[in-house]
């Protein structure tokens with residue numbers, strides 16, 4: 001499984017204390033996945049880690065052996081990884097070995113930011129906090145000696161390890177996506193967007209805001225454009241879901257050929273960075289089938305739920321208008 | 333977001349039964365509920381999906397005729413379907429317009445009539461669990477009073493809460509003397525004017541809907557002059573934004589004289605703001621700008637602006653004058 005991204009809600013699991021990870025919200029959490037048998041007590045030897053423990057606003061430490069089931073949730077099965085969670089349980093920073101590149105010199109230098117010239121710790125700045133976590137990550141991932149400690153796992157002063165209990169309440173959810181039936185094991189709280197991206201591997205639908213405000217996550221459900229970030233996957237069983245990956249085929253295109261709207265976006269420079277584009281195109285293909293008037297202003301109004309931070313709007317309007325003139329080509 | 337039990341309801345009775353557990357919530361379009369669950373502002377432990385009810389009873393998601401010439405909007409009908417319905421567009425233009433000027437094409441395909449009138453305020457402090465808010469956490473205080481309150485209400489506020497009711501549809505419904513049909517232990521009808529509550533000392537209680545009660549429809553009465561109606565919305569950007577000020581108006585015009593009028597304001601009230609004061613000024617007068625201005629002054633006479641939203645008093649007046657001018661033209 002892919003690790004959660006920065007900004008995502010940290011996947012929940014049961015700690016050794018019997019509490020859920022989400023229960024420790026309110027304070028920052030440092031969540032580290034380490035080699036089985038690694039002695040977490042030795043983390044104290046890392047300069048950065050000592051700062052963490054001494055901090056005024058003490059972050060919770062949660063150390064989990066990377067052979068526990070919870071590690072898989074974080075894309076860290078048998079990998080070293082460190083996640084920093086903010087007080088609301090979102091991933092503020094991450095380092096997963098093998099995925100996130102490490103520029104160790106710069107990061108270790110950044111560690112120095114949190115002490116003043118006399119080696120006395122100054123205010124617990126966000127920057128210092130993150131830098132400290134980086135230090136922990138560097139230590140965990142780059143220092144083989146820390147990963148291969150001889151001592152048996154010691155009792156932790158705070159936080160804990162997982163019990164190995166399964167992530168609660170997952171149920172089989174059957175979705176019809178792009179003409180294929182897939183069954184995923186999901187908690188009811190997994191949104192359709194997360195189900196598509198994180199569980200079904202369909203990353204064409206983008207997460208911009210996760211709150212219905214940007215349109216990047218637009219998909220078709222039973223041929224209507226909807227926001228996949230504001231619906232639960234479990235509610236969309238028995239429906240026909242089309243994502244950007246299946247759009248061209250839904251309109252009868254074969255092989256590598258594109259949907260007419262995709263082609264028009266290319267021809268009219270309807271994008272720059274491309275982040276909003278799959279949502280724009282899904283929105284546009286459905287909008288063509290809605291009872292809007294013929295003008296450019298109608299397109300602007302109909303497409304106002306799709307925000308483009310690059311400001312590619314003139315090209316988007318031109319692309320939509322060309323497709324409308326040529327008679328639609330609506331995808332399903 | 334906390335974990336919850338998900339129950340998809342097969343029929344109204346089982347939906348009501350499932351929702352009788354404490355801390356349960358119905359979910360329809362999910363566009364308010366999931367948004368707020370992600371912020372930990374809503375924390376239901378049981379979520380009852382009512383979208384499945386329409387499979388058994390399609391009228392719950394449809395627009396249908398009422399005896400006497402009104403229209404019934406099923407609680408599960410989507411904003412887009414109601415907005416584009418030819419009968420709604422023809423007989424209640426203000427309802428169609430209030431829907432098309434709200435949210436976005438995608439959101440309107442998801443959001444429902446019942447969910448729309450129950451949507452929660454967009455007050456940014458309400459949405460941020462790190463700040464005090466009487467509506468979210470009763471007794472904790474109001475961060476908006478004395479905080480940044482540019483988008484907040486100027487009508488119907490209390491010393492405990494000044495949050496604006498965000499719905500556009502609800503403003504159009506307030507102008508029309510609509511009725512909300514509800515199923516609970518017994519079916520009942522709630523006149524729209526009684527549905528939403530002023531914040532008073534208990535901003536956390538927003539409606540007279542009882543816990544576990546299900547809205548089944550919103551009934552629009554026959555209003556002979558509703559054909560001549562308009563919803564005008566003023567906001568920070570041209571589209572896809574909540575109202576800073578809005579006016580829902582309908583006038584019964586006979587040879588330049590106003591025989592009947594309906595006026596409601598949005599973006600300025602703690603609840604959808606019907607203005608009988610403005611209506612009283614309009615009725616019996618000639619449809620002139622002076623009349624409209626007098627009506628607007630009457631509508632805003634009780635306005636109590638805060639630090640950042642004094643501009644809304646004049647903005648709301650001008651919005652109402654323009655709406656009345658356009659609808660009378």
Ligand SMILES: Cc1cc2nc3c(=O)[nH]c(=O)nc-3n(C[C@H](O)[C@H](O)[C@H](O)COP(=O)(O)OP(=O)(O)OC[C@H]3O[C@@H](n4cnc5c(N)ncnc54)[C@H](O)[C@@H]3O)c2cc1C
Pocket residue numbers: 211212213357358359360361362363364365366367382407408433434435436439442443444445446447448449450451498499500501545546547548572573574575
């Ligand atoms: C980015 C964004 C922009 C928006 N812009 C606007 C705008 O400009 N104007 C505007 O008016 N609105 C706007 N909205 C709000 C939107 O219209 C509402 O979120 C929507 O109408 C809620 O309907 P829903 O079916 O999704 O409700 P849900 O989220 O499913 O439910 C909302 C609440 O109502 C309850 N509920 C739902 N159905 C019933 C029922 N039948 N009986 C009893 N209780 C029920 C639920 O338990 C929940 O508490 C916007 C929303 C977003 C996210």
Ligand code: SF4
Pocket residue numbers: 453455456457458464465466467468473474475476477484492493494495535
């Ligand atoms: S205005 Fe109301 S919703 Fe906003 S912070 Fe104050 S009490 Fe909360």
Ligand code: FES
Pocket residue numbers: 206207208209210211212213214215216217218227228229230
């Ligand atoms: S990610 Fe869904 S609207 Fe922004």
Ligand code: FES
Pocket residue numbers: 270271272273274275276277307308309310311312
């Ligand atoms: S192309 Fe960059 S956000 Fe639209």
